[in-house]
Amino acid sequence: MTRSARRTRRTLQWTGVGVAALLALSACSSSDDSSSDATATPASASASASADADPKLSGTVTVFAAASLKESFTTLGSTFEKAHPGTKVTFNFGGSDSLAAGITQGAPADVFAAASAKTMAIVTDAKDAVGTPATFVRNQLEIATLPGNPDKVATLKDLTDSGLKVVLCDKTVPCGAAAQKALDAAGLKLTPVSYEQDVKSALTKVELKEADAAVVYKTDVKAAGDKVEGVEFPESADAINDYPIALLKNAPNAEAAKAFIALVQSAEGRQVLTGAGFIKP
Incomplete structure (x- = not known):
């Protein structure tokens, strides 16, 4: 083999090594980028999911409630507002039958708490409540x-x-x-x-x-x-009355309304209600 031929062969060998090295570096870089993206995506998704799972409540919750609930619900309303800054609970207390009639006629409200299953039925029969009302206390x-x-x-x-x-x-x-x-x-x-x-x-x-x-x-x-x-x-x-509570179908602030109902049904809510003289269901 001539000297010129040997020089040409060595040049081709080094060129092949260089190309291989470049390909390897490119693959590593691509793998690192892919790994970085894969790591970032779940973290972002997790943060988004967490925000969706625990939304910040705000706005007004309008509660139509039997007159006999005035003292205990007023207390629970204050508790709710302190737990969720930016919210306000407003109440319309009165006879359950009048409140039910108002709801079926389109009065804007988020929650209805009645003093009997019969008056709650006025709302559920009109399909103005979401799901099945839950009895949270009784009264004598x-x-x-x-x-x-x-x-x-x-x-x-x-x-x-x-x-x-x-x-x-x-x-x-x-x-x-x-x-x-x-x-x-x-x-x-x-x-x-x-x-x-x-x-x-x-x-x-x-x-x-x-x-x-x-x-x-x-x-x-x-x-x-x-x-x-x-x-x-x-x-x-x-003649003991059951008191049911329900989320209303056209609730303007449904998420906050659900949270208020959860408070009423919680151990803390039950303590306020039984302290006022109500009976556990």
Whole structure:
């Protein structure tokens, strides 16, 4: 082989080595880039998934709730706002039947908490609730009298005394329906001086001394403190009301509404409610 031929052969060998090295470096670089992308993508996806799983709640939650829930729900509303800065809970308390009618007629609300399954059915039958309402507490009746019980009311039958001015909730309202059920169980007939549209209105009549007694809930007697005196009666056991709660179909703030319902059903919520005199379901 001539010197020129040997020089040409060595040049080709080194060129081949160089190309191979470049290809190897290129492959490593490509592998590193691919590995880097693969590592970054799950991290981004994870961060995104975490944000979706725990969204920051904001805005107003509008709750339509039975009048007897006023004290305990007001407390839970404050608790919710502190736990979720940027949120506000507003309440519309009243007779469950009136609230249900408002919802079916398009009143904007996120949550409905009723004082009976019957009034909740007004909303569910109209398909204005999401899913199946959950019973979160129960409530029992009690007689509210003037402080010191000057008329010596001891039984449900005592309320039939013609000399007493007695107030009942309207029969369409859960507390009124429950009172009628208790009277029927005792075989008693009672003609009140007035029928009130919600339990707070009935209680107020006694607090203002416009009535001698009213059949209300134990929770309302407890909330009134020394403004009234409570008298238990055995027939109330035949007229205990379940309280269901539901997310509404057209809720303007559904995510925050779900979180409020979760608070009501939580151990913390249950403690507030039982502390107000409600019974566990």
